[in-house]
Amino acid sequence: xxxxxxxxxxxxxxxxxxxxxxxxxxxxxxxxxxxxxxxxxxxxxxxxxxxxxxxxxxxxxxxxxxxxxxxxxxxxxxxxxxxxxxxxxxxxxxxxxxxxxxxxxxxxxxxxxxxxxxxxxxxxxxxxxxxxxxxxxxxxxxxxxxxxxxxxxxxxxxxxxxxxxxxxxxxxxxxxxxxxxxxxxxxxxxxxxxxxxxxxxxxxxxxxxxxxxxxxxxxxxxxxxxxxxxxxxxxxxxxxxxxxxxxxxxxxxxxxxxxxxxxxxxxxxxxxxxxxxxxxxxxxxxxxxxxxxxxxxxxxxxxxxxxxxxxxxxxxxxxxxxxxxxxxxxxxxxxxxxxxxxxxxxxxxxxxxxxxxxxxxxxxxxxxxxxxxxxxxxxxxxxxxxxxxxxxxxxxxxxxxxxxxxxxxxxxxxxxxxxxxxxxxxxxxxxxxxxxxxxxxxxxxxxxxxxxxx
Amino acid sequence: xxxxxxxxxxxxxxxxxxxxxxxxxxxxxxxxxxxxxxxxxxxxxxxxxxxxxxxxxxxxxxxxxxxxxxxxxxxxxxxxxxxxxxxxxxxxxxxxxxxxxxxxxxxxxxxxxxxxxxxxxxxxxxxxxxxxxxxxxxxxxxxxxxxxxxxxxxxxxxxxxxxxxxxxxxxxxxxxxxxxxxxxxxxxxxxxxxxxxxxxxxxxxxxxxxxxxxxxxxxxxxxxxxxxxx
Numbered sequence: 001x002x003x004x005x006x007x008x009x010x011x012x013x014x015x016x017x018x019x020x021x022x023x024x025x026x027x028x029x030x031x032x033x034x035x036x037x038x039x040x041x042x043x044x045x046x047x048x049x050x051x052x053x054x055x056x057x058x059x060x061x062x063x064x065x066x067x068x069x070x071x072x073x074x075x076x077x078x079x080x081x082x083x084x085x086x087x088x089x090x091x092x093x094x095x096x097x098x099x100x101x102x103x104x105x106x107x108x109x110x111x112x113x114x115x116x117x118x119x120x121x122x123x124x125x126x127x128x129x130x131x132x133x134x135x136x137x138x139x140x141x142x143x144x145x146x147x148x149x150x151x152x153x154x155x156x157x158x159x160x161x162x163x164x165x166x167x168x169x170x171x172x173x174x175x176x177x178x179x180x181x182x183x184x185x186x187x188x189x190x191x192x193x194x195x196x197x198x199x200x201x202x203x204x205x206x207x208x209x210x211x212x213x214x215x216x217x218x219x220x221x222x223x224x225x226x227x228x229x230x231x232x233x234x235x236x237x238x239x240x241x242x243x244x245x246x247x248x249x250x251x252x253x254x255x256x257x258x259x260x261x262x263x264x265x266x267x268x269x270x271x272x273x274x275x276x277x278x279x280x281x282x283x284x285x286x287x288x289x290x291x292x293x294x295x296x297x298x299x300x301x302x303x304x305x306x307x308x309x310x311x312x313x314x315x316x317x318x319x320x321x322x323x324x325x326x327x328x329x330x331x332x333x334x335x336x337x338x339x340x341x342x343x344x345x346x347x348x349x350x351x352x353x354x355x356x357x358x359x360x361x362x363x364x365x366x367x368x369x370x371x372x373x374x375x376x377x378x379x380x381x382x383x384x385x386x387x388x389x390x391x392x393x394x395x396x397x398x399x400x401x402x403x404x405x406x407x408x409x410x411x412x413x414x415x416x417x418x419x420x421x422x423x424x425x426x427x428x429x430x431x432x433x434x435x436x437x438x439x440x441x442x443x444x445x446x447x448x449x450x451x452x453x454x
Numbered sequence: 455x456x457x458x459x460x461x462x463x464x465x466x467x468x469x470x471x472x473x474x475x476x477x478x479x480x481x482x483x484x485x486x487x488x489x490x491x492x493x494x495x496x497x498x499x500x501x502x503x504x505x506x507x508x509x510x511x512x513x514x515x516x517x518x519x520x521x522x523x524x525x526x527x528x529x530x531x532x533x534x535x536x537x538x539x540x541x542x543x544x545x546x547x548x549x550x551x552x553x554x555x556x557x558x559x560x561x562x563x564x565x566x567x568x569x570x571x572x573x574x575x576x577x578x579x580x581x582x583x584x585x586x587x588x589x590x591x592x593x594x595x596x597x598x599x600x601x602x603x604x605x606x607x608x609x610x611x612x613x614x615x616x617x618x619x620x621x622x623x624x625x626x627x628x629x630x631x632x633x634x635x636x637x638x639x640x641x642x643x644x645x646x647x648x649x650x651x652x653x654x655x656x657x658x659x660x661x662x663x664x665x666x667x668x669x670x671x672x673x674x675x676x677x678x679x680x681x682x683x684x
Contacts, residue, residue, distance in 0.1 A: 040676060153558040153577060157541055158500055158520040185675060197560070197579045197598045199618060202674040207596060211557040211576040212535035218515070221495045225516045228471050229500030 031274075042274040043182065045107075045367030045377060046337060047175045047266045047314065052283040054266070054315055055324040057434030058427050059443060063415040070412040077408040078418035081332045083309045084166060084235020084258040086300070087227065091258075092144060092166050092235055094332070095124025096404040097419060098322060101263075101313050101336035102148045102168060102239070104130025106183055106192045107270030107367065108340075109384035110137055111392075112376040115343050117141035118389055119396025123404075128168060128334075130270075131181045131206055133195050134160040141389075146237065149226065151180060152206035154196035158229055166259075167226055168237040169219075171210075171248075174263035174314045175272060177241025177281045181206030182271045186370040189379045220255040227256075237261050242287035242314070243280075249294035253308050261334065262291050264314025268337040270377065271368030284314035284325075286437035289424075292329030301329070302420075319406020326407070327422035328438060342399040343392040344374045456484055462497075463490040471499060478503035478523075493533065498526050501543070518545045521562060534571075537564045540581055553590070556583045559600070565654040572609070575602040578619050584654035594621050595631065603650050605659065613667050621667040622647050624659070635670040 020026060034042060063069035070077060084091040100120045105113050107130065118141050120127040126144035133155020139145055147164030149156060161167060172178060183192070183204040193200040213222045223236055238252040239261035252260050264284025269277065291310055295301035300308040312325050313334035325333050340346075346354075348361045353373035357364065367377035375386035411419050414426045428443040429435035435442040436449035447454045460470045470488060474481070481503040488509045491497055495514035498507045501524035509517065512530035521540040528536070531549030540559040547555075550568035557573070559581030569587035578597040588606030595611070597619030607625035614631020620643060621634075630636075639647070648661045673680055 043676075153539060153579070156539060156558065157560065158502070158522060158539070161520070199674065202617075203676045205615070207577065211573065211595075212516070212538045212554040218534070221515045225496045225499050225519050228468070228496045229520055231472060231475060232468075 043184070043271055043368055044274055044277070044365045045269060045271050046277070046365040047268040048278055048281075048283075049365075050278055052266065052315075053285050053431065053433045053437055054283060055285065055321045057285070057430045058324050058438060058440065059430060060320075060323070060327075060410050060414055060426050061428060062413045067415045069415050070417060072409065072412055075412065076417055077412050078420075079404050079408060081309070081420075083311075083332065084237075085305050085307055085309075086258045087232060087256065088166075088235040088258055089231075089233045090165075090235075092126060092146075094126060094144065096400060097326060097330075097332035097407075098123070098316075098400045098403050099125050099146075099311065099332055099334045100127040100339055101267070101334035102128035102130045102146070102170065103336055103340075104132045104181075104183075104270065105135045105138065106130070106132040106187060106196070106379070107377060109375055109378050109387060110135065111384050111387035111389050112340075112343060113138045114141050114389040115387060115392035115396060116339060117145070118393025119339070119342070119400065120144070122393060122397035123400035125400060126165070129164075131183070131196075132192065133157070134163065135195075139163055141393075148239075150206070151208060151210045152196075153211065154198075154206070161226070162230060164234060166235040166237060167230070168239050168261060169223065169226070169257075170239045171252075172241035172243075172263075173239065173269065174241045174265045174267035174281055174284070175269035176276045177243045178208060179272055179276055179280075180208035182368065184271060184368045184370075187368070187379045192379060216251040216255055219251070223256040235259055237311070239263065241265075241267075242282040242284060245282070245287040246290040246294045249291040249310075250298060253295065253298050253300055257308060259309045259311060260291065260295075261311045261313065262287055263334075264312070266315030266337075267313050268340075283437070284312055285434060288312055288325065288328040288330060289437075289439045295329075319403045319408075320410060322403055322407040323410040323419065323422055324427065326419050327426050328424060328440075331420065338399070339396055340376055342396045343376055343387065344395070345372070345376045347374060350374060457487060458484065459487045459489060461489045462492065462494055467494055467497065471496070474498060474501050474505065474507065474524075476503075481505040491530075495533065498524070501526070504543075512549070521545055531568070532566075536566075537562070537581075540564065550587070551585075555585075556581055559583070563650075563653060569606065575600070575619070578602065582650055582653075584650050584656070586654070586656070588625065591628070592631070594619055594634075597621075601646060601650060603647060603654070603664070605656065613669075615673060616667075616669045618669065620646070622664040623667065624664045627665075627667070630667065633670050633673040634667055637666045637668045639664070639666045 081094045121143040128146040146166045150170045185201045235258040237259040238257040240248045242264045265281035309331040311332045312330040316333045350373045370378045372378040375384040427440040485506045491511045493514045499519040502522040506525045509528045514533040516535045518526040521543045525544045527546045532547045532551045534552045537545040538557040540562040542562045547566045551566045551570040553571040554573045556564040558577045560579045564583045567586045570589045572590035574589040574593040576595045578600040580599040584603040591609035592611045594613045598617040602621045604623045608627045610629045611631035613634030
């Protein structure tokens with residue numbers, strides 16, 4: 001062997017491939033560098049992006065010998081929902097259990113809000129205002145409009161309260177339970193500032209607590225006040241972020257809620273701290289059964305006129321999700337992020353513009369910066385022209401119709417003549433985690449961790 | 455002037471409020487007296503006509519809440535959230551007021567002859583509030599617009615995170631909240647103060663005996679240098 005050759009062998013010693021740390025992954029490192037450079041936490045829109053136990057981890061069993069299916073196209077499968085039967089003189093009647101979640105004018109452009117109203121109206125469902133109040137455009141284009149009553153009370157006035165079809169008292173939301181709203185200066189235009197009674201262009205911090213009530217006993221009086229002001233006509237919803245769903249739902253019912261809206265951590269926000277979105281709150285899958293248990297224990301679950309209805313939200317994407325949420329006990333669902341995507345948010349045809357913003361279609365979440373190329377999460381008058389409310393509203397109506405039909409497909413396969421006849425017994429779980437959280441058996445077994453023995 | 459009397463011992467509050475929500479053409483200029491309020495919550499909420507309501511005693515939470523146009527006089531004390539989110543009109547509390555008086559009120563005038571509790575004028579959005587006595591801690595928290603006049607003293611954290619509202623205090627301030635500072639009173643502000651004192655029945659009080667407070671405006675934009683204040 002020559003010296004040259006031995007050197008060659010050393011040179012060819014196999015190297016390991018470069019290995020990234022699972023702990024210090026690419027995103028984590030980029031966040032450390034971002035924090036080190038700026039000295040302030042990361043703010044973004046949307047909901048939790050991490051992989052969570054979700055409706056995908058559940059399957060329907062369908063009918064066979066022991067259960068009798070319904071004919072796919074001929075036999076009736078009802079989808080209508082009545083909300084607010086307990087105290088309101090005028091409950092809400094919807095054709096589909098898919099409703100539009102609260103999103104503010106301010107975080108969304110005027111044309112985007114109009115599109116939501118048009119789409120919801122065409123689909124026979126409700127849409128919801130947000131922080132900052134009700135716009136005439138929104139009221140005008142929404143047959144059924146739910147008016148949010150928030151801690152900030154921005155734009156809140158009794159005239160709009162009386163114009164609403166239902167009132168949603170917001171305690172929290174899934175993306176940031178325990179946190180208040182945030183709207184940065186780029187989006188506080190003259191009109192938004194005037195509606196919120198704030199100086200133009202400031203970074204707005206909404207309060208996280210209501211200014212005039214502090215606990216469940218006060219909440220009961222507050223709900224009574226709103227009922228008195230609106231002469232007991234309108235259903236009053238209470239919206240909570242999923243944290244302690246059993247106790248929060250029980251307290252909301254005790255305080256007089258007609259409807260409870262339960263939002264999981266996949267639910268979006270216009271803007272908040274990344275750490276808040278990803279590390280506070282529960283995935284919706286884990287919150288539905290405890291919420292339903294609270295309603296059952298208080299005798300208000302599917303109990304005729306005395307019922308308190310449950311709306312769940314946070315990561316609802318298709319008819320299967322709708323059917324699974326209902327099977328677990330919800331009366332209806334709400335969509336936010338999915339509705340924005342139907343309007344055109346994060347659409348691949350805008351990829352070149354997303355690249356210019358340092359992101360890519362499908363990942364864009366800097367909604368607080370107001371530069372949305374789709375014209376939806378912006379107050380820029382030029383960008384918002386890109387939303388055609390008639391076309392976008394039509395897309396949303398199509399999407400809701402598809403979700404509703406998909407949910408019917410599943411329900412008929414399970415032999416149900418109404419979506420509300422779906423039940424936990426129609427479901428199994430693919431993972432132990434989902435089984436424990438949704439309290440349905442692991443597929444192929446009769447095991448529910450925490451409930452039955454393996 | 456025609457006076458109508460309702461006795462809350464005999465008539466449910468629901469019926470009284472329903473009557474007070476009636477057609478403005480029938481209520482404008484009328485006087486309504488509510489007897490035996492006994493601290494009931496939500497008395498005379500959501501009024502929207504130029505009616506004068508006198509509550510003969512103590513009121514509970516949210517008395518005259520969301521008031522529009524009406525004049526509501528509470529001859530006793532008021533519970534939490536009196537005149538909360540008022541839009542216009544006048545609410546006069548002859549006794550004391552509890553927490554969150556005039557919370558988020560957009561317009562109109564709230565006069566409290568006695569002391570007021572915690573968080574008076576919290577998130578005020580344009581209304582005027584005159585307190586004859588002292589106010590508790592965290593008053594004018596995040597107040598956005600309007601005026602809070604305090605003839606007595608203020609507790610801790612006055613005007614914390616305040617926006618463009620103005621605070622006038624004649625007595626002592628235990629401490630100021632984040633981003634709240636003493637201001638020089640301009641001739642325009644002195645006139646605002648003098649007018650409010652006159653409207654609230656304190657014409658004898660010298661406007662020059664007050665100190666003015668407002669926003670230092672250092673927290674209007676998120677910045678790393680303000681991290682300690684958030």
